[in-house]
Amino acid sequence: MSILEILSYIGTFILLINTIIYSISFSFKKEAYSFFCVYLLIMLIITLLTTYYNSQKVNNLFLSHYYFLSQFILLSLFYKYVFENKKNKLLINTTLILIIYFLVLQYAMDTTLFQIFNLTEVVVTSLPLIIYSIIFFYQNLNAKVKFIYINIGVFMYLLCSMLLFASGNLMIELDPLINKIVWIVNASLYIVFQILIFIEWRKNYYRKIPKSS
Amino acid sequence: MEKELLQEDSQIIVIILIAIMILLLMAVALVVFFFFSRKKIIATELEKANLAISYQKELLYSTIETQEEERKRIAQDLHDAISAKLNVVSLSTHVLIDGTLDKEEQAQTLQHILSVTTHTLESSRRLAHNLLPPILENFGLQATVEELCDEFMSSKKVFVSYDINYEDSLSKANELHIFRIIQELLNNAVRHGAAEQITLNIQEYDKKLQILFTDNGRGFDIRSIDKKKGIGLKNIESRVDILNGALSYSSELGKGTTFTINITKT
Structure with a gap:
């Protein structure tokens, strides 16, 4: 097993744990939390599918589009409910609709984009989320609030992975031996992201699990 | 030829890695900046809140102090203007009850009692007036x-x-x-x-x-x-x-x- 595979498995394993522990206190009343739970679940499914297709030696690149789009939609909804400011909510709604509309239009016009890393898609689905996380940082300068660790994770991971995935098409053309280094970096960052999500749960939700006696 | 290509490839990778490192560094810097600023802002707000609390406390103390002083003043006034005078009335009345005085002295004492009571009434009226007109x-x-x-x-x-x-x-x-x-x-x-x-x-x-x-x-x-x-x-x-x-x-x-x-x- 290569280092990349080990790191990927570790990342997926923490993701699995996070999905389970977050689902325990799932509630429809806590919208932001629920959307984050769904996000974790979808990410887990996509990661498992990627691994499965990879083991079957099938090209799994098309899954990246589901990954980016579902990440964008679910995290946008997550931030929409985290923000209390009506202007921010409106900004998120508008961005969400405009970008989905744009992507649908783009794929309708050029279906071959589905077979490669779509550079525009990577940028337009990651950049808004990074901006939301910065807004979140700014708005919570004077208070200790929930979701701060998730926000740090989203900010750091998306910022770096945006560049990684944006250069994805270039990587495929390069020697697979060398481009592995970049994917190792990505896998490591993903582990950090998942650990931050775990810390968030540990700090804010650990004690809220109803004890079954 | 293949070696050159490989070298070119690795250069691109190095550039991408450096770019990622820089981004990561900036992200970490921003997060650290966020935490430090938050610490500072919360400290300032705490200080402000403490200041407000100490001001309120001071106000409360001075209110209590004023209340005590006012009570002292009222007690003094009651003692001087009313209790002392009523004492005189009480004493004079006892003398009258004892019946050792002749008619003229009785009349004088009664007159005295009347004048003291009138004064006392006036004083009590003024006292009440000062408290709340x-x-x-x-x-x-x-x-x-x-x-x-x-x-x-x-x-x-x-x-x-x-x-x-x-x-x-x-x-x-x-x-x-x-x-x-x-x-x-x-x-x-x-x-x-x-x-x-x-x-x-x-x-x-x-x-x-x-x-x-x-x-x-x-x-x-x-x-x-x-x-x-x-x-x-x-x-x-x-x-x-x-x-x-x-x-x-x-x-x-x-x-x-x-x-x-x-x-x-x-």
């Missing part, structure tokens, strides 16, 4: 303030010239605050400032009430008063606060004092 309930602020000024003038030590233009536009509770403020100002001017001339001007505009108070007393040093305010001044400040008004004062040693209070009517 009934005239404020019945005739409003303007009459009460005018009466207060006249009372001060009747001591012959001070001349109060007043011009009051007020038409019952505030609630009774707020009128009482204004009355107390003016009472405190007059007391301070006479007791601490030894003023001889006082001007009181109360004017009502559209949505504003302005109180202008000037005396020719000893005055005080504004800079030192800021650090250590007397209970009287603190009292005035809190009452102006309750009225949602603005208080400003100017004074110089030996040159009297001017107080301006602006109250916005709601």
